[in-house]
Amino acid sequence: xAIREVKATRSELMEVKKRIKLSESGYELLKKxxxxxxxxxxxxxxxxxxxxxxxxxxxxxxxEKLRDALCYEGSLAIESSALAIEDEPEIVIRSKNIMGVVxxxxxxxxxxxxxxxxxxxxxxxxxxxxxxxxxYERLLETIILAAxxxxxxxxxxxxxxxxxxxxxxxxxxxxxxxxxxxxxxxxRLEEMERENIFMLKRxxxxx
Amino acid sequence: MRIGVVGSKDFTLGFRLAGIKLFKEVSSSEDMERxxxxxxxxxxxxxxxAEGGLAEKMRREFRxxxxxxxxxxxxxxxxxxxxxxxxxxxxxxxxxxxxK
Numbered sequence: 295x296a297i298r299e300v301k302a303t304r305s306e307l308m309e310v311k312k313r314i315k316l317s318e319s320g321y322e323l324l325k326k327x328x329x330x331x332x333x334x335x336x337x338x339x340x341x342x343x344x345x346x347x348x349x350x351x352x353x354x355x356x357x358e359k360l361r362d363a364l365c366y367e368g369s370l371a372i373e374s375s376a377l378a379i380e381d382e383p384e385i386v387i388r389s390k391n392i393m394g395v396v397x398x399x400x401x402x403x404x405x406x407x408x409x410x411x412x413x414x415x416x417x418x419x420x421x422x423x424x425x426x427x428x429x430y431e432r433l434l435e436t437i438i439l440a441a442x443x444x445x446x447x448x449x450x451x452x453x454x455x456x457x458x459x460x461x462x463x464x465x466x467x468x469x470x471x472x473x474x475x476x477x478x479x480x481x482r483l484e485e486m487e488r489e490n491i492f493m494l495k496r497x498x499x500x501x
Numbered sequence: 502m503r504i505g506v507v508g509s510k511d512f513t514l515g516f517r518l519a520g521i522k523l524f525k526e527v528s529s530s531e532d533m534e535r536x537x538x539x540x541x542x543x544x545x546x547x548x549x550x551a552e553g554g555l556a557e558k559m560r561r562e563f564r565x566x567x568x569x570x571x572x573x574x575x576x577x578x579x580x581x582x583x584x585x586x587x588x589x590x591x592x593x594x595x596x597x598x599x600x601k
Binding site: 335343354356364373377382387426427430444451 | 512515
């Protein structure tokens with residue numbers, strides 16, 4: 295609302311004052327929400343860092359095992375074992391609500407399997423291949439966890455950004471403007487009062 | 502939903518042993534970009550795993566764009582890539598680089 299369009303009346307002043315009060319309480323609430331979100335975020339961040347570290351370690355381990363197996367068994371044997379695996383891991387993405395932010399929960403099925411569940415024959419393949427498969431299954435679990443938590447973080451960050459923008463808009467734009475308007479009306483009303491008194495005095499003097 | 506893998510021959514082979522059927526073998530970062538684009542068009546894909554070592558050489562803008570993707574969620578495994586954009590976002594939103 296531009297200051298020029300304001301009608302300097304008492305009711306308008308009351309209206310503006312009411313809006314200031316509303317904005318201020320909204321501002322307080324949003325600030326609390328922002329702080330809450332950041333708190334939530336910090337907890338998740340810790341877990342995310344931990345999971346990333348674990349993922350790095352597990353992927354290095356899995357790669358090493360795979361290299362070993364490639365040396366001993368040859369790529370053909372491993373390739374054929376891979377082809378024999380029937381059960382594809384599946385994920386289901388559901389959603390959860392953290393302080394009004396919709397975040398995903400990823401559930402995985404059929405990731406870690408027993409040796410006999412994998413589908414390739416036990417005879418004819420070595421335990422090294424089992425080891426590699428196990429290592430990669432574990433890595434996959436961690437990756438799924440990382441996917442969930444990192445997406446959660448991105449969503450939370452978006453919400454933090456939005457809330458921060460609103461808080462700042464209220465603090466630096468909306469509330470100061472409203473206060474400015476209230477002051478303007480106040481001055482205007484006082485000015486009118488003085489004019490009135492002056493006029494009355496002049497009328498009295500003429501009598 | 503399914504999980505997809507894009508990476509070098511050995512990289513994908515490992516994940517195939519874990520049962521993944523949706524994969525693309527690539528040998529260069531240009532190939533990788535193309536493969537990732539194709540994978541992202543795939544329906545019913547929930548998570549896309551990409552090899553971090555190869556991804557490092559991809560164009561930065563493209564990498565950041567796919568890191569932000571939520572459908573599917575793209576995760577880089579191996580190498581240092583994958584968390585740059587997230588780190589940057591944290592720095593922008595919270596004000597400090599908390600990722601340490």
